[in-house]
Amino acid sequence: MSPNAIKVLYRLHKAGYKAYLVGGGVRDLLLGLAPKDFDIATNATPEQIKRLFRNCRLVGRRFRLAHILFGREVIEVATLRGHHSDGDNKTAKANNSGRLLRDNVYGTIDQDAERRDFTVNALYYDISDFSVRSYGGGLKDLQSRTLRLIGDPEQRYKEDPVRMLRAVRFATKLGMTIDAATLAPIKKLSPLLSDIPAARLHEEVLKLFFHGHANSNLDMLHQLGLFKSLMPVIDGAIAENKNHITARMTYKVMQATDDRINADKSVTTAFFYAALFWYPLTRRAEDISNESGLSRYDAYLAAMGDVLEQQCRCVAVPRRHTALTKDIWQLQLRLERSTNGRAFKLFELPKFRAAYDLLLMRAELEGERTQTLANWWREFVDGDENSRKALIKRSDKGSKPRRRRPRRNTKPKLSKQG
Template sequence: MPRNGHNISRRQISENALKVLYRLHKSGFKAYLVGGGVRDLLLGLEPKDFDVVTNATPEEIKKLFRNCRVVGRRFRLAHIVFGRDVIEVATFRGHHDQGDDKTSKSNASGRLLRDNVYGSIDEDAERRDFTVNALYYDISDYSIRSYGGGLQDLNAGVLRLIGDPATRYREDPVRMLRAVRFATKLNMQLDKAAAAPIRELAHLLSDIPAARMYEEVLKLFFAGKGEANFHMMQEYGLFQPLFPLIHNGIKENPKGPLNRMVQMVMSNTDARVIEDKPVTPAFFYAALLWYPLRTRAEEIAHESGLNLYDASFAAMGDVLEDQCRTISIPRRFTAPARDIWQMQLRFDRSQNTRAFKLLESPKFRAAYDLLLLRGEAEGGHTAKCANWWQSFVEGNDELRSTLVKSGGKTPRRRNRNPRRRRRSNEDSHSPESQGRDE
């Protein structure tokens, strides 16, 4: 497609990506903007990043750019660093069956462990996952190359894999998650052939390194489409390999508070992303894993004789360890998640003068937000506790003092009927109301 046949302008491409493209081109190499950047520009969306592909090897790229670092073992890439902006540059991929043990290797299930066979642009296109990603913007003449019917599929809103779907999923099981993410992000229909093998092959995600899965979860649930991705992952059996504890809990009690909590966390996270408000993995994992934590705490309490409060502290390490087997959550998020959990255990015990001290905790706001979600998911006593804390947080000094004296009971609003008010005043001096501060 020549320049006058598409809507992409260089003004829409980042200045740093253009610098990389032009330097490669002027040095005698082929250079293309590729994949999601081209796709999103054609759809009128703002690309999150711009990736470049070239016939230059990583070593040749490194010689051209002093700010280059070569990364990756399974899939070697050049990262051109401009402050916080990183332009990823890949060398045209060839077919892995044309390599040797040093450049290409796969395991028994077909997953590629090493993939550094270089080839031509045509071979590179065949190695792309979806046709809508096999789009190349040529910096030499500003034309677009489309492979496998990519432009037609983009216009038709169809997400189609290049090659045999089962084989491509076995090469890299994360492609199943990418299928879900692209379908919801781009509002596209997943091709029947691409969808057919997913349920059968979903278990292959268990073999993916936990560190890589952490990055994939961020893309799935922190980009404004988390709720839609969750439902689609449930439909295709992709949620269980990532969150086995949560999946098992929902399966045991589909109408229980855990399922309601997951739904609320997903929708609330989407809303915050859309409103450009901050979101953090610490709260996300603390909220999702709260009920698995409670289940494990009850097991420990039953086995050891500990009370539920102490058993909950013991259960925190077990739950995080189990989750980190599939998703490697960094310590900078697991530590505050523990703090959020610990404060859940203190809310019931601090509806008195200790509430003022709890309010000063740096993790109070996150823990308070989780308490409100729990109140909505559980109802009953938890809802009453959440209502008390909501009144305390939103109230003025006078109301807070009244709440503290009430010892966990939200005071009734004053009634304009003098008789009822007098009766209420008499009740407040009853023996049963004494000693609540204790």
């Protein structure tokens, strides 16, 4: 267990408050996994927590939380929640579909457990007597590897549609089977995800696809009708034909991401989106070029904005990532026409490696022309200085000489005088 989480638990306990390690941290410890987060629940209010910890900041509007900061580690502390119906206009609010917009109603541990999403997350480690409290059959479901919602599934999904994404993520991450009653309403209620703020869905996308189970999550999300709320353009291609080049690239990207995560290698959000949306980009660029007569390069620049804008309506990708995604896309075009002396300059660019990796992925799908280009760049990347110069020299010899236009005669013609 995190030493910092233990510090927080003991300080709350010594100050006279109830303090519990709760949710995923307890669940993962019982499963023999290493928890990534340690969340704490207490009967202290956010303001009381802040008075206890100088390194505390209060966050959230829908539900107030206390973040205790220990360098890069953040211990999240939440006040035990009560029933939403017990609140007033200042503490509780829901929209017409039942989604909770404000939920600052505080209560007891029993009430808090009823408000948890899944039974395997309704587990509390009590620091006062070192016991684990289980609600709704959480320990039993943990042992049987069953993922079950607490309460009526349809109502719980309406309260927070993101729970449908969490069901998929927990099922693949923990190797669990989703209970039939928990699974049944998902397909019907999947359109509710369109009401979720796009910025929140970006965080969910990272959790779904950057933790080593991207391929499994993609399959389940698509089958349950959830993927189209995250990436509608790609979902349409998968639904149409899994052999469609966009669908094949999507599965290739997911597998490559899983391989890197499982090998403890880094993954970048910009490359992830650049690879996923390369073929929607090329299709949109062709349409723009045909409609407006723009050059290929200018059509691609215009298409980049269109594709990313469409995606950001569903999932808000931060600008720092979209800017790098555009850089990787532009480098695809430059790689095609830089098999000459300009290759050295291109090779030194910070985003060259990401663009090169995308080219290699494209070569496996597109055929001979792209494969030839990828082979040229592979030889350039793997070679030393002398072999690179020799490669460029061979390329220059093999290229067709540029035809020069005849010089125009700029001298004015003399008029005949009669």
